[in-house]
Amino acid sequence: MPTDFAKTRAQFHLPEGVIYLDGNSLGPLPHAAAARVAGCIGQEWGEMLIRGWNKAGWMDQPSRVGDRIARLIGAEAGHVVMGDTLSIKVYQALASCLQMSDRKVILSDTGNFPSDLYMAQGLCATLGDRSLKTVAPEAVLEAIDETVAVVLITEVDYRTGRRHDMKALSARAHEKGALIVWDLAHSAGAFPVGVAEGGADFAVGCTYKYLNSGPGGPAFIYVAPRHAETARPALSGWLGHEAPFAFDTDYRPGRGIERMRVGTPPVLQLAALEAALDIWDQVDLDDLRARSLELTDRFIAGVEATCPGLTLVTPRDHARRGSQVSFSHPEGYAIMQALIHEGVIGDFRAPDILRFGFTPLYTTFEDVDGAVAVLGRIMTTGAWDRPEFKTRAKVT
Amino acid sequence: MPTDFAKTRAQFHLPEGVIYLDGNSLGPLPHAAAARVAGCIGQEWGEMLIRGWNKAGWMDQPSRVGDRIARLIGAEAGHVVMGDTLSIKVYQALASCLQMSDRKVILSDTGNFPSDLYMAQGLCATLGDRSLKTVAPEAVLEAIDETVAVVLITEVDYRTGRRHDMKALSARAHEKGALIVWDLAHSAGAFPVGVAEGGADFAVGCTYKYLNSGPGGPAFIYVAPRHAETARPALSGWLGHEAPFAFDTDYRPGRGIERMRVGTPPVLQLAALEAALDIWDQVDLDDLRARSLELTDRFIAGVEATCPGLTLVTPRDHARRGSQVSFSHPEGYAIMQALIHEGVIGDFRAPDILRFGFTPLYTTFEDVDGAVAVLGRIMTTGAWDRPEFKTRAKVT
Known part of the structure; x- marks a missing residue:
């Protein structure tokens, strides 16, 4: 029986209004x-x-x-x-x-x-x-x-x-x-x-x-x-x-x-x-991998279509990819803060990396599309270019 | 203001029917x-x-x-x-x-x-x-x-x-x-x-x-x-x-x-x-020490009066004593199991040590007297001399 990812997702607490793409840094709370x-x-x-x-x-x-x-x-x-x-x-x-x-x-x-x-x-x-x-x-x-x-x-x-x-x-x-x-x-x-x-x-x-x-x-x-x-x-x-x-x-x-x-x-x-x-215990790891690749492929395609200023640094080759997607941009820190402000949580890694984790246990295709839409809007409007997004926090 | 040890005790969960003298190994749960x-x-x-x-x-x-x-x-x-x-x-x-x-x-x-x-x-x-x-x-x-x-x-x-x-x-x-x-x-x-x-x-x-x-x-x-x-x-x-x-x-x-x-x-x-x-934060450490010495002195006096077969191994000199009292006995393991069976929890340390921790935050004089009474009864009746008390657990 294939893994039921809707069922696994329902077992996590995911805060309202958040698209969480930082499970590669801290996974969310299982109920x-x-x-x-x-x-x-x-x-x-x-x-x-x-x-x-x-x-x-x-x-x-x-x-x-x-x-x-x-x-x-x-x-x-x-x-x-x-x-x-x-x-x-x-x-x-x-x-x-x-x-x-x-x-x-x-x-x-x-x-x-x-x-x-x-x-x-x-x-x-x-x-x-x-x-x-x-x-x-x-x-x-x-x-x-x-x-x-x-x-x-x-x-x-x-x-x-x-x-x-x-x-x-x-x-x-x-x-x-x-x-x-x-x-x-x-x-x-x-x-x-x-x-x-x-x-x-x-x-x-x-x-x-x-x-x-x-x-x-x-x-x-x-x-x-x-x-x-x-x-x-x-x-x-x-x-x-x-x-x-x-x-x-x-x-x-x-x-x-x-x-x-x-x-x-x-x-x-x-x-x-x-x-x-x-x-x-409810997850088949081959199902997990297949879903992870679908999620990351979809995110790469979506971001590349809407955000020409971002440079993909994650390999396109499936065999050489984990379960995250990273893009670089000189203003990566501010862009990530703007994203987080809009409820799309990824993270930043010095010097210039925007990092997004994809975790089939609770990440959906709607999450991917929602994140792409917000990122596209931020990049198109330059909404990241505000002083409050450039102040470094202790933990990035 | 002197430390109110009744008030500190009330802030711990202490199971019914237990006299807990093992807080020097694992302290109890603060509510x-x-x-x-x-x-x-x-x-x-x-x-x-x-x-x-x-x-x-x-x-x-x-x-x-x-x-x-x-x-x-x-x-x-x-x-x-x-x-x-x-x-x-x-x-x-x-x-x-x-x-x-x-x-x-x-x-x-x-x-x-x-x-x-x-x-x-x-x-x-x-x-x-x-x-x-x-x-x-x-x-x-x-x-x-x-x-x-x-x-x-x-x-x-x-x-x-x-x-x-x-x-x-x-x-x-x-x-x-x-x-x-x-x-x-x-x-x-x-x-x-x-x-x-x-x-x-x-x-x-x-x-x-x-x-x-x-x-x-x-x-x-x-x-x-x-x-x-x-x-x-x-x-x-x-x-x-x-x-x-x-x-x-x-x-x-x-x-x-x-x-x-x-x-x-x-x-x-x-x-x-x-x-x-x-x-x-509610405890004055000098009050704690005074109370600890009262508790340990009282326990030593009580056990020595009722259990001549046990040998004190803790110094009588206050300056050389921590906040525990230990006695030795060749059948220390079985005696401790009998005590635990009766709800008095201390612990055993190889080869022959019965160990009792006194922790003024929640240990009372009634606890001391109760523990002395149970230990005295076990030693007087030989109630420890049962096969089930001699089977070593993984954690002692």
């Missing part, structure tokens, strides 16, 4: 998340108190939820665990990889999230004898050579929406004796991801974007089964210990993916995520 | 936390969507809440920030200290949380040329010498409730040219802490114990003003960057304590914490 968190607070924390760790299953929640993420990213069950933030998970993955290699270089590309690059820089500075090398996104394949310990790649570029070829880059990395870490922040929930098939050694991602877990929702980490029992966690936390409640003074890594846990899991944020995943 | 989180979900996430980062103040929440923690731990305003878990904050603090020193040793004690020791071990294994040395708690002062880069001490022993002398150990560390990191997990909210006066270089702690932020509540980190602009964060995250939304590819640490932020803050968990802190 059920409010009740789910309220239950976690009232019936679990309130009534069970400390007993919630056993009775409500809080202790196993990171791996239980991880198994639900596994389906969405094409991972083997039992090899994904939740916790912390994406930055922490990037650090864990990179540190484990460096520990497995005598080589000195982390390779990434200039289209990667700065946040990922920062974590790599911090790790290199801490270690002293390793360094981060970045090349242009299109030069990554060629740059993977025998000096590279680990390749750190975000599958979909957060600015352009350009998608890397996971299989090709992973294969090249392995051919050259390197490991590869995939950041799925703009992939998980955006299209069917295949970390096992794609050869990822580690994969990491967040859940508050396409997966709709809410602000500050926990991250996930995948470790390929071939590394699960050998990867050494640099962040060797209590809950990643073989026997946390033995209170031994020496660390011994837990079984498999469990060792990638660090501290106490964020139980309230995980409850919200679980409610969001109930919607994902 | 207001449920409404606060519901508002954060419904009005902020639901209605503001991505705009919540600015409009609801999510982006500044970690330092805004950090300032409220600062009062409770005697820190200078503007030098505490929230985020991540305690384990991550331990790692950040230790890594920063090691970066400031050419010495090779992290010194801690065998009474420290295993979780802290594990993080130190992971950091040492990652760095390769540093090592963790542990000595008995009473031997720490003497063990601080010129080989020590950093001393990592948990102020209150999680098993015994024994309190270290912050001023004396900090002074000794500085005299020997070492830095000192204080873990306040069992201090913050247990009594007035003075990190500035006590000479701490860094301090870290969690909020889900005495501070009542709920399961998985965020941690905090304090960096002394003298290090604030020079400490180098190993976990150099996006939100600790000088200009996160410039999306530069090179990391530059943010101003002062901001650089200890890593990834996206856990907004829902922080909302629960903020509600809990509204109760703390």
